[in-house]
Amino acid sequence: MLSNQIIKDIASQISLVSDLSDEVLIEFCIIANQRYRIGSPIISDENYDFIFLNELAKRLPNHPFLKKVEDEIKGFSEDKIKLPQKMLSTDKAYSWEEVNKWLERITKFSSEINYLLADIQIKGTAKLDGFAGYDDGNKLYTRGDGNKGSDISRVFERGLGVFNNSERGQGPGEIVVKRSYFEKYLSNHFEYPRNFQASLIKEKELDKLAIDAISAKAALFVPFNQLPHWLGGINEFRKQFLDIVSQLEGGVDFDIDGVVFEIVNPELKTHMGSNRKFHRWQIAFKENKEKAQVKVLSITAQVGRTGKITPVAELEPTQLSGATIYRATGHHYGLVKDQGLGAGSVIELTRSGLVIPKINKVLKKAEVDIPTNCPSCGHKLSWDSDFLMCLNHEKCPEQITGKIIYFFQILANNDGFGQATIQKLYAEGIRQVSDIYLLNEAKLMSMGFGEKTSHNLINQLIRSRKESIEDWRFLAAFGVQRLGMGNCENLLRNYSVEKIFDLSVKDISNIDGFAEITAELIFDGLILIKPQYEILISEGFELEQTLLNTEINQSHSPFNSKKIVFTGTMSESRAELQKQAKTFGVNVGRSVSSKTDFLIIGENVGQSKIKDAKTHQVEILTEAEYLKLLNSN
Structure with missing residues (x-):
């Protein structure tokens, strides 16, 4: 023990x-x-x-x-009685690949009874994190071991309500407390909602906190069939999976533990049946925030395009989210120094969905090795707050190739110029993006590229010059500090791209959204990139100019100077809608916040943005309503 x-x-x-x-x-x-x-x-x-x-x-x-069903209420004193219906655990999936395997099993079982895939319906609901029970209208049973549970009907005698003010006797569900109520009134008294929920069920008399929660209808029995749900076919389920999950997770004011999907066709459910622990026709998807305790083999210093030195932890191979993880970023060398991240340390590693692995914390410290010189150029490193920096910006190989790689990544209209190609070009003396655009096939072949590869690379360079590209994207590709794509668009709404290199720090800081420190960094950065910019422009890039604020439609549109977010599937390209909106002086955003004025919704909208809009009292319009208002002025 x-x-x-x-x-x-x-x-x-x-x-x-x-x-x-x-x-x-x-x-x-x-x-x-x-x-x-x-x-x-x-x-x-x-x-x-x-x-x-x-x-x-x-x-x-x-x-x-x-392999067995976990006893839901182990430790309660009531004698066990047979449940009106089996209440098994729900099998879990932590990735789309596992959900897809469930779909493959459904396909296999359906073919055994000649059931058409087109006729199969899948239902999705939020997976509540409460106390599971079964209400037959007379008694409320705990889930127990799935076959026998305890009679806890006293919770209804104490005044516990049923979700949506619906009737009793709706079968399986859970006793829960509203998340918003718990956070406001109970979080100072209980560490977890489950601590409070247990007080509703046990034999002892209710305390005032429990009585108040029941009176406020914040503590409830929620029958599963009363939950907001999604219903659709397999093909629709495959195409919209992530949106469906987002919609269901944001649709209830209770603590949830994922999303439950199940087949609703009675004949197929019966054929699929269950094992001792799970129904085969049902699965719970939990957003994969998988964790592991992993040993660090070594720390590698990696040089970024700005000179920042990032520690990368080389790990014992570890399975997370269906992938083998060998490396994880250590964020910065301040963390290495403070937390003892080094060879032999043990870390807690997290990987949410398909996101890059993240080091949550160091569980076991080790000796650390802080580099004093840049691993790329050998230049002495300097500390800038928590960050180690290589200030040899003009000659450090990793910084030079990093800037070129970044340019092609942001330009996003050119294939073939990835890391391997750029590093090979660097080895042949290429130091700037403009050097690449001056190459020809013969020169590339003399550098060791094959004839076909050389031909394709030159065609890609021609394509990137001839295809129209937004001027703000082209400017952002140079990687000037504080000039990401959003700030580039803001800058070019106030000054044309031809005039930005003549701006003073004061001119830039007078633009809404640019503080003085940001303006100084942008001013210095523009001076550095001007020669490169002029060479590339002379090569004939087709730039699509951003409309100046003075050129924007100044009609009495209700959306002028408003912030709008588009979500869902629109009748036309969302990019075209955003472009059109900008001509009416609209600020187009990506996420809903307190500064958002309108949320424009199309089809198949996830509930998270709608929930955020309601929270921030943002006006919600359909696409049709929006277009009608836009075009009526």
Whole structure:
């Protein structure tokens, strides 16, 4: 039996999961699960799933603990009685690949009974993080072991309401508390909502906090069939998966633990059946915030295009989100120094969905190695706050190639000039983007490129000059500090691209959105890129000019000088709508905030932006309503 101190050390990750014996790991998982089920969790659900349960599944994939339904209310005193309907656990998927495997199984089962794929309907709802129960109209049962549970009908006698003021007897659901209510009235008293939810169920008398929550209809029994849902076919599900997940996750004011998808066709559900733990016709998708405790093999210094030195942790190969992870960024050398990130340290690594792996924290420190010289050019490094910098901007190979790579990435109208090609060109004496545009096929072949490759590269250079490109994108490609694409567009709304190199710091700082320090950095950056800009322009780039504020339609449009966000599938290209909006003086944004004036919605809109719009009291218009107002002036 694990002592309280050992449990505490494991839960706080003082004791690393990799150091636990199989027996200790199993016992800890059992204890953590029991504590979670009775509403007194010792670790977060995320850490339980992604660190401890994941480690157990790796080591002992066939252990009985992983195969049985977890008792929902283990530790309550009531005698167990048979449930009116089985309440099994829900199988989990943490990536689209795993969801797709579920779809493949559905396809296989449907072919066995000659069921048409076009007839299959999938339903999606939020996966609530509460206490599961079954309400038959007379009694409310806990889920128990999936077959037998406890009678906790007393919660209704205490005044607990049913979500949407609906009737009792709707079958499976969960006892939950509204997230907004918990954060406002209960978060100072309870660490997790489950701690509070447990007080609603236990035999002891309710305290004032519980009585108030029930009276405010913030604590409720939510039947699953009352939840907002998505319903559609398999093809629609495949195409809109991420939007569906976003819509369902943002659709309820309760703590959620992912999204549940299930087949609704009775004949196919019956044929698919279940195993001892899961219904095969159902799956829960949890956004993959998978974690692992990983040993660091070494730290590699990487030089960026601005001279910033980034520490990259080389790791013991680790499976996360269905991929093998070998490296993760250490962010900056201030973190290396402060947290002891070095060869032999152990880190907590996270990878959410397909996002680059992130080091959450260093669990076990090691000696650190802080470079004193640039690994690319050997120049002495300097500290700038938490960052190590190489100030040899004009001669550092990695900075030079980084700037060229960045140019082609932002230009985004040219294939073939990736990192390998740029590094090969650098080895042959190329130091600037303009040098590349002066090349010909013969010169490329003399550098070691094949005839066909040389021909293709020159064609790409011709294409990038002849295809029309926005002037703000072209300017942004030079990588001037504080001149990203948004700031470039703002600058060019006030001054034409031909005039920006003659601007003073004061001229720039007078533009709305540019502080004096930003203006100084832009001024210095424009001086540096001017020779390159002039050479490239002389090569004949076709620039699409940004409309100046003085040229923008100054009609009495209700959208003039307003900030608008477009979302969903529009009847025409969203890019065209945004371009049209800008001619009417509209500021087009990407995300909804308190500064947004209108949210314009098309078809298949995710609920997150709508929820944000309601939160910030942003006016919501359909595309048709928007166009009617726009064209009526």
